[in-house]
Amino acid sequence: MLATLPKVVQVISRCSRRSWNRLIANSSVQLFLSTSWLCHYTMNKAIVRIPPDNNIVCIDYDIGFKMRYLQRDKDEVVSRALARIKLSYIKEKQSPKKKGKRNRQPPQQDSDVLQAFLLDGNGNRIDENITNGIAWSQAKQLVVGDKQYAIEVNPPKILSLRLPDTIMAQFPMVPILTAEFTDTIKYDWFTIAPDSNEETLVESKIVNHDSTQITAFIPQTQHVGSKLKVVCTPYNSQHTQGSDPSSVTVAAAITAGPGTCPCQMTHLYTKKRLTQPDSFRIVSYNVLADTYSSQEHTQKVLFPYCPPYALSIDYRKLLITRELYGYNADIICLQECDKDIFNQFYAPFMKGLGYDGIQDSKINNREGEATFYHMDRFNMIDHHCQSIGNTLKNDEIFKQICKCPTLKYRLLNRNSIVQIVTLQPKELENIRLVVVNTHFYFRPQASHIRVLQGYSMLKCVEKYCEKFIGNDVRVLYCGDFNSHPRTALVKLMTTGSVQSNDPVWHEGGEEEFCENISLRNDKKCVSFTGYPQFTNFVNGFVECLDYIFGQPEHFQVEQVFPSMTEEVATAYTALPSVVSPSDHVAIGCDLRLK
Missing domain, CATH: 3.10.20 (Ubiquitin-like (UB roll))
Structure with missing residues (x-):
């Protein structure tokens, strides 16, 4: 009987509270536990x-x-x-x-x-x-x-642990967990054979909790058909092990991936992280919100060529995170990022890769902008979010806009926001890198609205940056501007002005025409990712809409992500597809501070 003690203790130590209470309710178990040596050992x-x-x-x-x-x-x-x-x-x-009642005794x-x-x-x-x-x-x-x-x-303890329901070979997997009083966690990854249920330890690593160490595990092609299990054992700073390691097994077997994804070609150029203190890699990506991709209209009208399973967020988020994982970026700006999916998946996944991030939803909407930064490279100094339209209320140009009620209503009734995250490079204390993340109004025949949104964004950032007087401030404007290179918005950003006689003011028709509106931008920018043939490729519409703008006197471009070719985009008719999770293409570049 004594020989069975270690096994018994191991089983008991892994019981949850509910399982423990059910276990000891059994009379035979109580008799076994009542022996003095076991009570002393476990209770x-x-x-x-x-x-x-x-x-x-x-x-x-x-x-x-x-x-x-x-x-x-x-x-x-x-x-x-x-x-x-x-x-x-x-x-x-x-x-x-x-x-x-008959057996009750007085105290x-x-x-x-x-x-x-x-x-x-x-x-x-x-x-x-x-x-x-x-x-x-x-x-x-x-x-x-x-x-x-x-x-x-305060023993170390895993409070919750889960893995995604769908796991594909060659796609990184990060356990999503919460822990308390924990300094390090040992991750033991097992595959479970489909026939024998035999567990095989594939990988074991100890990672500092709440650090920038990567906790991702990548299943290999030989694991297809097996189930995946992870056991997480917490430790505190005194190397004391938690009494109950937590484990989770994914019910579905590991499946094969969809084949080569377009992002893998870009990953050939981003294999290594940048290490110089004055250099960083930045990515901007409209990831297609689940709010839109799950709609029947989207599946049957906008993207009928894409299989429904490939439009589901459970599938697409695996492709998106694999893509982001391979970019080894220092800053990532996402548009159309659903708040719930950010909290439940993107944020914990990216934390497992060493990132922290913030999501701000558009006005009265579930989706919006999210900005991630690698905690090894940057400290976050400040965060600000503001409705784009409200900024213009304090500008002289608003008096002109008020003369046209239809234009005023259409401009102020937009839900677009400006998300601003200010970062300080770890080794450059005086630098303030102001990262602006936004997504402009999408309707056709609305270039006049978008150029006013651009002007409003510039004014908002100008006012915001006043708080950093005395610091070396550098600004980057990232996002889906829904404007092709020939539009007034791009002209405002790059040439510094849009005159009152510009054709853009007539785009809304007579009801939205307003005289004597001229816009000026004293801080001319360039598109650091250039003007690729397209960043949005759907059936019937192909155009460059996404940019990373900044002042050339502040940044030197070291590398630009290669553009997706039309041949790749049309391999599955258009975007999105089984290998491309969004109707947009991620853009990115390596920049050096001048």
Whole structure:
């Protein structure tokens, strides 16, 4: 019997609270556990958690094969918590073995007689008049009557763990987890054979939690058909292992990928991360919001050539994250990023690659802009988000716009936003890199609206940058501007002006025509990604709409991502497809600060 002890202890130590209570409800299990050597080995432990971000002390302990979970205020005197523990102990000792009114007995033991106290590491009794927060953090032992508990304070623990439901070979996989009191996590990846259910350890690594170390695992082609399992074991700074490692197994088997994706050609140019303190790689990508791709109109009218499964977000997010993973970028600007999917998938996945990020939704919408930055390269200094239209209300040009109510309504009724994230390169303390991420109005025959949005964006950023007087400020404008290279918006950004006689002011018809509107941009920009043949390729529309603008006196272009060819885009009729997750193409470049 003693020979089975290690296995029994291992099974018990991995039980969840609910499973433990079900297990010990079995009478035969209770008899087995009642042997003194096993009780001493497994039962006499109290787990104390003192989260730093709230005012609660949590104490988990067992009495009579039942787990007790006690929560007390940190500022409460510990004597009150000990009194509650004594009461639970007395009730359990006095409760009859058979439930029923006939068997109930009057109390046999006075709580004043029973002892309950805490001991510190030297065996000294802790003052019961100090607070829970102090007492339990110092305690090493809890004594209640004839029971003694070794106290474990803030043991490392995995609170939640999950993997995506769909896993494809050659696509990076990041476990999405939350943990507390954890400094490092050991990741053990297993494949499970489809026939024998035999588990094979494929990879094992220890990663610092809340660090920039990569936790991604990439299934290989030989793993197709097997299931994937990950076991996460938490450790704290004293290298103490958590008592219950957490594991999750994906129900569906690993499937083969769709074949070669267009992004893999670009990845040939982005294999290595940039390391020079004055250089960085930036990417801008409209990822096609699930809000739109899941609509029946989208699937049957806009993209009828794309299989429905390839339009589902569960499929597309794997292609998107694989694409971003291979770019090894330092800054990533996404448009049409759904808030829920950002929180549930993109943010934790990118954190596993060393990024932090922020998402801002458009006005009254579930999707918007998200900006990620690699935490090894940048510190985030500030974040700001603003509706584009509201900026113009304080500008002289707004007086002219108010003379045309239809134009005013159409401009202010747009839900576009300007997301601004200000970064400081780790080794360049005086630099303020202001990254602007936006997505302009999409309707045809609305170039006059978009150029006004561009002017509003410039004014918003100009006003925002006033807070960084004394710093070396550099600005990048990234996004889907829904404007081809010949439009007034691009003219405003690159030449610095759009005159009142420009044809763009007539695009909205007489109802939206407003006289004497001239726009000026004193900080002329260039498109650092050039003007590729297209960045948006759908059946019936092919155009360059996406840009990364900046002032040439501030940045030197080191490399530009190669453009997708028409041959590649039409391999599956158009975009999106089974190998391209969006109707847009990601753009990117390597820049050096001048």
